[in-house]
Amino acid sequence: MYGKVFNIERYHYTDGTGIRILVFLKGCTLSCPWCSNPESQSPRNEMAFNANKCLKCGRCIPACPNGAISLKDGEIVTDRKLCTSCGACVDRCFYDARTLFGRDMTVDQVMTEVLKDKNYFVRSKGGVTFSGGEAALQPEFVRECIRRCRLEFIDTAIETAGAVPWEMLYRAAEHAGEILFDLKTLDDRRFKEFSSYPTAHILENLQKLCSAGKKVRIRCPIIPGVNKDQEFISQVIGIAKENHIRQIDLLPFHQLGSYKYRTIGREYTLGDLKTMNKEEVSDLEKLVRNAGLDCVVGG
Ligand code: SF4
Ligand code: SF4
Structure with a gap:
């Protein structure tokens, strides 16, 4: 159970x-x-992204199977419409900027x-x-x-x-x-x-x-x-x-x-x-x- x-x-x-x-x-x-x-x-599970902790290293970008993460105008952006909260990006972040709730x-x-x-x-x-x-x-x-x-x-x-x-x-x-x-x-x-x-x-x-x-x-x-x-x-x-x-x-x-x-x-x-x-x-x-x-x- x-x-x-x-x-x-x-x-x-x-x-x-x-x-x-x-x-x-x-x-x-x-x-x-x-x-x-x-x-x-x-x-459901939810992926949280804390921009204050993000060092913009870009490691999470290729980890996303849905192409939901990108670098736009120097900022890391997560497209919530594409994100399925799979959590793949969470493990790639060394700085705890990403958390999977659930x-x-x-x-x-x-x-x-x-x-x-x-x-x-x-x-x-x-x-x-x-x-x-x-x-x-x-x-x-x-x-x-x-x-x-x-x-x-x-x-x-x-x-x-x-x-x-x-x-x-x-x-x-x-x-x-x-x-x-x-x-x-x-x-x-x-x-x-x-x-x-x-x-x-x-x-x-x-x-x-x-x-x-x-x-x-x-x-x-x-x-x-x-x-x-x-x-x-x-x-x-x-x-x-x-x-x-x-x-x-x-x-x-x-x-x-x-x-x-x-x-x-x-x-x-x-x-x-x-x-x-x-x-x-x-x-x-x-x-x-x-x-x-x-x-x-x-x-
Ligand atoms: S949780 Fe999964 S789908 Fe959402 S941004 Fe991270 S890797 Fe992409
Ligand atoms: S891996 Fe973490 S610190 Fe690096 S860009 Fe992604 S969220 Fe930001």
């Missing part, structure tokens, strides 16, 4: 308890314009990476978080990875936006120790801009997970002009209380992933939006805490 993974990151303190290793899976049903991992959204990994290969950090997990009560993209789009792979982690007594969490059929979500999440459930907006008109799922479906999935006895934590990216308001957070608090959820985390908007859009041939549309600091969501944090819920800001 293979899963399509685009990154594995170690030593995270967010996205679950203790020290975590994050396994990022490719493919998402949403296309949020503030996404800090735009390379996660497509389920690697078919077996459960054994993922577990080899996970087990390298087992001592950290034991000491910190940490573990593995399956993130994305949308982790539940590869339910059988995630489920099997979680089963193998449990055999090693390693804590597991999955991150989801809930915008998947319930059956897929439950297959992925059934044995996970915790589910980090992203809520981005409850305004259907707004949500339609980046999702084909209605918010009612998302909330139904959230309720079903809670009814099934799963430990769920809600996470809200806070985006000015989309959901940075007390009304939204008050609604989320109501949802948390109805479903006996104990924690709502707030993730203030940042632009850390903005440079990635250009490297995969996409435009970043939120360049005019200012990165927020933690103080800017302190009123929302207070609202959550005053409701008797735990709240972590940032991550």
